[in-house]
Amino acid sequence: MPNESLRGLFKEAGWSLSQCARAVNLAGAEDGTPLRYNASAVHHWLAGTIPKEEVRPYILEAFSRRLERQITYTEAGFDVPADDRGQPLDTLVELLELGRDDVFPSRRGVLGAGLFSVALTIPEWPDVVGRLGSVQTGHARRIGMREVDAVVAMTEKVSELDDQFGGRHARPMAAAFLVNTVAAHLRADASDAVRKALLSATADLLYLTGFMAVDEGAHAKAQRYYTLALKYAGAAEDHLTFCTTLRGMSLQAIDLGHTARAMRLADSAAAASPAAGPRMRAFLAGQQAHSYAADGDRSQALAYVKEAEVAMDKAESRAKAFGSYAPSSLAYHVSQVRYGLGDKAGSIESLKESDRLRDSHYRRSSVRYNALLAERQLEMGHLEEACATWDQVLDEYPLVQSGSADVKIQNMKALIRPYLRNTAAQRLYERAQAVTLPA
Structure with missing residues (x-):
């Protein structure tokens, strides 16, 4: 039939x-x-x-x-599987589900990757502001700002570990904290001010955990963390985390080649932050520039680069630990715009500038972006320069536990293999062969 x-x-x-x-x-x-x-x-x-x-x-x-809309099993004439997660979930239950998946290594292995969906429904700011369904309070325990401060401090510490060592080990730590501590805080009694601050802190931690899931290639799970972060940020009326999360979703989309989706998410992030300060405006405009360049829109990409540069000049020095947008980040975005618009040599110069400006603490970014620099140097025919850059990458790579860094090392081996008659290439390849990638 x-x-x-x-x-x-x-x-x-x-x-x-x-x-x-x-x-x-x-x-x-x-x-x-x-x-x-x-x-x-x-x-x-x-x-x-x-x-x-x-x-x-x-x-x-x-x-x-x-x-360009979410198609369900029923719409396609298929039976809905018993474990389908497309149904609305209690926000606290969803937080616990996500966290438990990441806490237990056996479950992480089975549920690790997952399918990125470009048709995922993204809640808009008016849909989530001030709302959060089904978080039941009224337990005897009562929390105050000390508990909220602990969530903020833990998030900042996990972010520092991710920046320096990668998220492979940091993500289970974040997930365990969500399950064992944050969930209990969300059930507890609190004043309105404390509850609002807790929801904002929870949104920050959910965003960070989603960001680390992207780094490991767990794209479907990352989307779930991100959409839950949007809900908690809206409930807290936290524009900053809401926009930061949308920007993170745009970055995820562009890395997977979904440029139209990336543009829409970047534009949504900018539109949802009407009162953004200069650093946040640079942060959002830089992502818009990257997205439009990847989609081939030269005029819009250049306009947003200019906007980001002007905003960065005005930016104040304060910023959230993992939400900071520094000059090195802007230089990276400029490199991506240049590359997207066909200026390969310019993109290389901007990547070098990004590396020069980057704080040594950001080791994971250094491995990823310098590997990208080497790929583009090789693309330009600069073999020995590329080998020298990849050598620097191999100096730091053993200290980083990151899925995206692993991919870059795999790419390096494949790219250098055709040039093994060159002394520098052969030496690099032999060194790379000694590097053990995670199973």
Whole structure:
């Protein structure tokens, strides 16, 4: 019996059978699941053959991306799985679910990656401001600002560890703190001022944990942390964390190649922060510039770079520990804009400037961005210069526990392999072979 629901979506998408198959395969590949579907498979699905259970999420995501809205199992004519997490959850229950996944290594292995969804529904500021459903209070215990200060201090400490050593070990620490301490605080009695401050601090920690999940390639989980951070920030009326989270979501999207989604998220972050100070304005405009350049919009990208540069000149020195936007960050964004607009040599100069300005504490960023610098030097034909830069990366890499850094080392080995007749390349490759990547 034909799947009329799926046929309707297929007609709306305007795809050929082969185009649909390629879109599903692409969604699977992005999640680390190689698929080999063709036009014949799609024809069978439309005719009523039920796709494998593990493939259905990729079909839904492919249609969601094409139609620019979230497509559910029911809309596609599929049975809803018993463990589907698409249903609304109590915000505290969701926090506990997410945290427990990260606390236990056995669960992290199974739930590690996950599919990034470009059709994820993002709550807007008016939808979440002042609201947070189903957090039950009224327990005998009462908390004050000391407990809130502890959450803030823990978040700052975890952020420092992430910056210096990567998030592979820091994320379970953050998750354990969410589950064992923050959740209990959220259930406790408190004054209105204390509760609002606690919600804001919780939003900060959720954002940071999502950021570390992105670094490990756990993109679906990161999106869940991010959307929950938006809800808590709105409940606290915390514009700063709300906009910072949207900006983080834009960065995640652009790193995965979803430039249109990245632009919309970057613009939403800017629109949701009408009273942003100069450093925050530079932070948001820099991401807008990066997104528009990646999408090929030269005039908008350059306009936002200029706006970011002007705002940075005006910026005050104070900033949140993990929300700070420094001149080195702006130089990185300028490099991405230059590269996106075809100025490869200029992008290299800006990456060098970013490295010169970067504080030595930010070791994970140093590994990632200097590896990117070496890739672009090689792209320009500067083999020995690239090898020298990669040597610097290998000096720091063993001290960093980061999924994104691991990917950069894997890329380096693949890129340098064709040049092994060169002495510098051979020496670098041999050194890289001695580096042990995590299992």
